[in-house]
Amino acid sequence: MFKLLIVFNRNAGSGKAQQFLPLIKQHLDNKGVACDWLFTESQGHAKTLIAQADLSTYSGVIAAGGDGTLFETVNGLMTHDDHDRKPFGVVPVGTGNAFSRELGLLPSDWEKGLDIILSRQTQSIDLGHVECVDQSFYFLNIIGMGFVVEAGKTTLKIKKLGKISYTLATLWETIKLKKHRIKVTIDDVVIDDDLVFIEVANSRYTGTSFLIAPDAKIDDGLLDVIILEKISRPKILRLFPTIYSGKHVNYKEIQTHQAKKITIETQAPMPLMPDGEFKGTTPVTITCVPSSLQLFS
Template sequence: MRQFTAVVNPTAGGSTGAAALLAVARLLREAGAELETEYSRSLAHARDLARDAGERGRAVLAVGGDGITGCVGGALSGTGTPFGIVPAGRGNDFARALGLPTDPAALARILLDHAPRPVDTIEVRSAVHDRTVVLGSVYAGVDALANRHANHARLLRGTASYYAGGLRAVTTWRPVRYRVTVDGETHDHTGYTVVAANSGYYGSGRVIAPDARLDDGLLDIVMIREAPRRLFFALMNELKTGAHVHRPEVRILRGSRIRIEADRPVPYGADGEVDAVLPVTATVLPGALDVLC
């Protein structure tokens, strides 16, 4: 029987991550599993809690949204520690990519009974992040600015906060001249964003990279070039289904290592958190995380 440590973001989704854990925790304990709960004070604290639990031979659960999921999963990358997710945030995009159920009973069965599945992670290096590891995607441009607005939204939740953040970001955005190097080959790109996607989802269910796979050892690099704002708003709508990839303004490359540079300070984010500017380098770590899914 597994022993679990749940690392909880107590403010996930604008409420309490603990509330999302309650039903799952009861089912785990009724089945005979041991569960301890730790509340994180920050992402750095969450990493420390996760590593400590893993070193004690426990399976680690991230309870919250993509920020703490990426943080905890990144901390466990390469350690062999079983990693589970209890989705409780605004976006829950990595849980969505894994196909995790929202029903507590179904989720508890997965955490108790399923063998871990190895999935890829992303090593991120920049002037701010000497080295950190994330799970879902690294994105640089208007979407990073939109996500920053969404993270600070107080009245809106979930998809609505991301959509409002996107509208606010696009209205003031000027196209950026990027230099994108994929596995040693450089591409010049002028536009709105560059996304290096391990997961197909970001921004609360938007299908940024429909063909991205979590275990193929590659990143899908999605580049959206300069276009009239009205067209960009149409493209944002198409992100609901992934239909945007058929537009000529969208280019997709694949590779295991990408470096993104720009002609001005451009924000970039990873797994829902935005706290740095380009340049950034992202490298796939194949099969580095053992996920209960």
């Protein structure tokens, strides 16, 4: 029997996700799919719900929300032993839903997301693993530091504006452009310089439609590293629109690498942003965990 455990975040998409709930339930009823529902009540709740769940009777665990809901659900799944871990599915009803772009899904493509899940086809995908001084966790999509964290904080303040909030926040933070002394070791390559940001990506997109890591693949056993070196404000304003197409990687101030392990050290602890969440600080070790999750695709 095909049965799903669905984690639903009513607050995703600044509360707009709630309007999709009856539509999703009706669609699944029409398809004759058995489901149990878990509703998140606070930040971190999805991880707790899945970590505590008995998954033995389910064919898949589904995250319905934004990238934060996916992040928490995946971290809950990874608390289970390999043989107990169920395939993971995505129903995008959040603001950004960057990871869902890997499945050809845009925000609010809930019906297409369900149809992918109901096809019952899966693929093995990689995760990133993050080890900080005081905590460790996994990420599905991307982890960043520097400029991207500041832009993320600003986005949070104006998130009710919807998808455009990511663009507006990035433009605003460009005005206050800062660089940081950072030492990053990418496998055997060492960079010690003043940098604007570092992004370590498992998948291609961030925000909603920023093609930050155009060569990233979720099943290649590698993480893509994108580094922005010192750059003038006028030039970053010219660079910014090219992120939508991935052509920013052609700028000489952008470095790109692929690696299995990345370590980052800073003079003072700097905050990290995994999958749009604010969690962890430097120093940090980031590794690729190949084929660690089955994804409905």
